[in-house]
Amino acid sequence: MDENDKAIETEFANTSVSADAQGWRTIREVYKVPAKAKQAQVELRLRWAPTGKVEWRDAQVTAAEAPAARKVKVASINHRPRGNKTAMENLEQFASFVDGAGKNKADIQLFCTNLLNEGYYNHLSLIKAIGVKDMGRNIGFRFTMKFVKEKKEIEVPEGSNLRTEALKAGIHTNQGFVNGIGRWANSSFANCHGLGLCGTCRVLVTKGMENTNAMGMIENFRFHNPLPDPFPSLSFIGNEDTMRLSCKVQVLGDMEVETAPTMDLFGENFFS
Numbered sequence: 323m324d325e326n327d328k329a330i331e332t333e334f335a336n337t338s339v340s341a342d343a344q345g346w347r348t349i350r351e352v353y354k355v356p357a358k359a360k361q362a363q364v365e366l367r368l369r370w371a372p373t374g375k376v377e378w379r380d381a382q383v384t385a386a387e388a389p390a391a392r393k394v395k396v397a398s399i400n401h402r403p404r405g406n407k408t409a410m411e412n413l414e415q416f417a418s419f420v421d422g423a424g425k426n427k428a429d430i431q432l433f434c435t436n437l438l439n440e441g442y443y444n445h446l447s448l449i450k451a452i453g454v455k456d457m458g459r460n461i462g463f464r465f466t467m468k469f470v471k472e473k474k475e476i477e478v479p480e481g482s483n484l485r486t487e488a489l490k491a492g493i494h495t496n497q498g499f500v501n502g503i504g505r506w507a508n509s510s511f512a513n514c515h516g517l518g519l520c521g522t523c524r525v526l527v528t529k530g531m532e533n534t535n536a537m538g539m540i541e542n543f544r545f546h547n548p549l550p551d552p553f554p555s556l557s558f559i560g561n562e563d564t565m566r567l568s569c570k571v572q573v574l575g576d577m578e579v580e581t582a583p584t585m586d587l588f589g590e591n592f593f594s
């Protein structure tokens with residue numbers, strides 16, 4: 323993080339080390355401190371294990387010697403499959419390039435992020451198929467979020483929260499109670515700060531709804547319960563396929579977002 327608490331670089335630890343007899347894994351890594359860094363933020367997350375459970379212990383950051391320099395061979399793959407009929411063919415074609423890099427003894431392979439958009443099943447099956455064991459470290463997926471009204475495009479890490487990332491980019495998704503009414507108060511303090519209760523951070527995901535997490539109980543309740551504030555549920559009518567509470571959306575792929583969707587107060591949506 324820099325002096326303004328802005329994240330300037332993200333590193334991912336190798337979490338695939340073997341466990342000891344008690345089931346603990348010791349994860350120890352040496353990272354180069356970016357020039358403008360003023361502090362480090364350590365986050366421990368458990369992913370892709372909906373019913374999983376994990377215990378963290380003794381996380382700490384200490385100064386370390388820089389590792390000795392060494393020469394590495396880097397392979398870069400940026401391939402767009404064309405003309406194949408199935409995702410499996412795409413995958414096989416891609417795998418042949420990975421094999422080629424392996425035969426040439428590449429130490430590191432770089433994959434272009436466009437491979438996520440090219441129909442290789444989904445990225446998890448691709449990773450499995452090409453034998454990447456350590457996902458967090460080898461492939462830190464980043465996706466593009468486009469804010470249509472603000473004409474702004476940002477890149478965010480996989481699994482990040484839509485409202486939080488928008489805020490970091492200076493975009494308030496809490497834009498008033500309805501049609502911008504109370505915008506200043508709502509974006510400053512009169513909102514539930516991401517608890518999914520006020521319903522004022524609603525947005526339309528105009529592209530990439532399939533790249534979001536499923537709607538949970540709290541979000542569902544907010545959109546289907548007209549009390550105490552009826553506007554979230556009234557706005558939801560007719561927008562069921564695109565409307566979400568930005569504070570409850572996880573970014574799992576590219577998406578396009580419209581903030582502050584307006585509502586026709588005197589049209590067919592209202593009290594119909």
Ligand code: FES
Pocket residue numbers: 496513514515516517518519520521522523524567568569570
């Ligand atoms: S911030 Fe209140 S519902 Fe999202």
